Amino acid sequence: MPIVETADLRKVFRSIKRRPGIGGAIAALFSREYEETAAVDGVTMSLEAGELVGYLGPNGAGKSTTIKMLTGILVPTSGTVRVAGLVPHRQRLENAANIGVVFGQRSQLYWDLPLRESFALLRSIYDVPHERYRQNLAHFASILDLESFMDTPVRQLSLGERMRGDFAAAMLHDPKIVYLDEPTIGLDVVAKEAVREFIAQVNRERGTTIILTTHDLADIERLTRRVILIDDGTIIFDGPLERLRSEYGTHRTLVITLADSYPDVRIEGAHLESREGNVVRLRFDRRRLSAETLIRRAMERYAISDIAIIEPDIDSIVRRIYREGYTENAIGSPS
Amino acid sequence: MSVTVARPRFRLEPYVEFAKVAMAKEATYRFDVFTSVASVLIRVYILRTVWVALYAHNAAPKELPLHAIITYSTVAMLMSLVMDIDQTRVLHDSLHDGSIVLDFTKPMRVPLYFIANGTGEVLFHAVLMLPALGLALLFVHIDVPSLGTLAVFFASFLLGYGVGFCINFILNCTAFWTLEITAVQFIVTWITDLVGGELVPLLLFPAALQNVLLFLPFAAMFSTPLLIYVGHIPPSQYAVALALQAFWLIVLAAISTVMWRLGTQRLVSQGG
């Protein structure tokens, strides 16, 4: 049985229509007009235990709303949601014992307490048996390198230290599912790598199901095999990362450094993406034109001193999807 | 098909921890603690001077001789050290900065968390009442009633504290709707101090007003315990007085529960 399942999950928000000016303000005293927005409009997903899934979407797409419904903080307007067999918003306490959360923008640690005492307090809340707590704490403290600041008040920690503390806090009670919302935001490169390694390890060694929401697509490439894309409240892609790349990563970029100066650079079959002095970037659809053909055509016309081919990265793929929308039969449609 | 899981059995332990943490945190504000206790000295001096001046040139009301009113005002001031604290401020703060969302992801009963926090804070200040009392005694003489009366006073004080706690909780709950509640809190505190008998004993109010005010919950917070202390409420009326306090406590506790339910419903349907 899947550990997380939702069926046609919907969340509609009602907001008061603001009418401008003094007249509008007075009118609003007598009658209220509401407008309804569906932040989540029919989301169906199913996750098996132990999966590490990336949940992507532009801002306002409905990611955090979905997560809030999964964690029991928000009540759905319609549809069903079940996490580890429980209905989160109805069985909040029981569901809470099964989950861990790391919200990148906000810490769950206790601001004025030393890190060590924050953990002790959480142990008490989650009712973790002392021996298990000791084991887990020692383990996480060593992987995440927490020892050096265990006794520092949380408010004095740097962002990276606090984030590592938050990760340990989320895992102390052996949750079945962990929700990570922008966990690497604001971290430097070294810290990001440490956090990613930790996430991968936890998923690998403990079989913890992880839902990762992020704007840092390097996180996705590094960690997840499955990606769910949401836009405008609906899921537009749900499948392996490779499929996303192969179906939508149909473009490549050829970077040519010209040996001479040419006023005009044009090659049949390729689209001029940019030009900076002698460095020209050409985009082409690899289904229609092979790199070899393109290079030959380029060399026939121009004197070239350097060539490079750039594969599409997740970033540009997703950006393109946001911009152009996702179509199921990407193969065959003009680029 | 959803799995039916029995509601996890209630554990007191985490809430006790919260209270302890809150107490410890209050203790770190050494400067604040020092100034608020030290100021008791000055304020007691002022209050004594004022009453002495008033009693010097006017006919003293027979129910309240000078020593009784000085006792009343001093004890009222000590009580306010505990009663005036915004105990459930954490509720408002976490709504304000959005951290309430995280509170709800934990397996704890969130209102109990706020209550435990506030109780810890208050317990710390309750302990401070002792040095404050010591300082006050440097300037004034306070009547000490019999042990029996003291015990009843203490019970009445607890009931009154409960009433005040609920009012504070209800006010902080309005933050679910408006967020900016500071002004309203002050308004309620001042009105409470006036019509609750903290600033001036209700006995000095015009009779018609007195009769109304004595039955309001505000009087339950200050006037009732204080009047028991100075002996104005005799033992024969203890039961009635405490029963009225208990009545208000129950009513306000019910309103608090309703406010909390409505507020959290709004939160979980509207989002953060």
Next chain:
Amino acid sequence: MKRLRAMARAYREYWRINVLTTLEYRENFLMWFAFTIVYHGTALAALWVVLTAFPSMNGWTFREMAFLYGIWMLAHAVNNTFFSEVGNIPDHVHEGEFDRLLVRPLDTLFQVIATPGQTFPDELILAVVYFCAATWYSGVHVDATFLIFVPLIALGGALIDAGINLMVGTLAFWFVRVDALHWIVSQLEQEFTRYPVSIYSRSVRLLLTFAFPFAFMNYFPATFFLHKPENALGLPPAAGLLTPLIGLAFVTVAYAFWRFGLKRYQGTGH
């Protein structure tokens, strides 16, 4: 000179933003206006109750105490309207804003005062209305001296208030958190100015006259206008008219302390 013109411009801008912000947050404004009314209302109600039961306090009646309160309220409102930001200095220190202010080519204290917020002269209007009512109620004779000196006294009293706030705010450079002290000083100011200073012992009267001149905020002016025979320290009745000068002197001392604190702040580079 150019500096003054810059200040004038900044100050005008400050008021423009204040008014706009207040109008924007209408409900908020109404709430705080209610707050002001209740604040003064409960103080006066308490005075009324007490003086109804005890009609005379050292020879002062309720009508006279109402007038006493009115002078204080006027001064306090002037402070809250024009110098309110001085009370927020500890917040500015806490947020490390002085680094930003010190870089600008304007006097730091002026910049603090001209920080826009939601200041609105509602309390001042209320105070003026109340003061007129109290003057009539207490039967004070309104002559040229009264009309000339009352605004000056209000300003002098406001300077005393601002001076106190400035001193407490300067302490923030050392103690950072001075909320409790600020609160208590405000409470004490209220309590001391509520009653005629003559009820206190001589040493306290000296303290309230020459050290922390609360007595000049309302007591001495009131004894002058009410033609009270007594006068806490045997000073000539016209002492009440000295309030503007006292206010100026006091705020100058506070300002000196402020400069000292600011210099130390720059030295330690908080």
